[in-house]
Amino acid sequence: MKRILWLLTGGTFSCVPSDSGLAPDSSDTQAREILLCMPYLTEKYDIVPKVLMNIDSTDMTPERLRTIAETADGSVGSYDGIVITHGTDSMAYTAAALSVMLSCVPVPIVLT
Numbered sequence: 001m002k003r004i005l006w007l008l009t010g011g012t013f014s015c016v017p018s019d020s021g022l023a024p025d026s027s028d029t030q031a032r033e034i035l036l037c038m039p040y041l042t043e044k045y046d047i048v049p050k051v052l053m054n055i056d057s058t059d060m061t062p063e064r065l066r067t068i069a070e071t072a073d074g075s076v077g078s079y080d081g082i083v084i085t086h087g088t089d090s091m092a093y094t095a096a097a098l099s100v101m102l103s104c105v106p107v108p109i110v111l112t
Contacts, residue, residue, distance in 0.1 A: 002080040003046045006031060007071060009064075010055040011087025024054040048079070057087025060094060068094070069101040072109060081108045 008014050008031055015022035016030055031049035035042055052071060053064060072082050082105075086094055095111050102109060 001044070001046050003048065003078065005075050005079040005082045006047055006049045007068065007082060007084045008049060008051045009053050009068060009084060009086050011057050011085065013085050014054050057090040060090045065094060065097050065101070069098060072102055073105060076105055076107055079107065083110045083112065086111055
């Protein structure tokens with residue numbers, strides 16, 4: 001069974017309902033609940049969620065990009081692929097930066 005690291009960085013995807021609308025969820029509870037809804041994925045892959053940060057993507061900084069890149073690079077030996085969930089507002093900038101920072105990583109990395 002292939003192991004996939006799921007790095008959560010925030011955006012609407014990582015929010016939960018609250019009295020005032022959507023609020024960030026810094027635990028991996030939301031990710032685990034999502035995985036429970038997709039048994040067709042968890043039957044084929046060992047998906048390991050890891051919350052790196054829970055921010056609006058417009059708050060992405062070079063330091064946070066470095067955290068994402070270092071975590072992905074440091075996990076290569078333990079996983080067959082990496083999925084990074086990210087808010088849409090600055091995803092293109094993050095994709096551009098990570099394509100340079102992680103150009104030599106030998107496993108697939110998906111930014112979504």
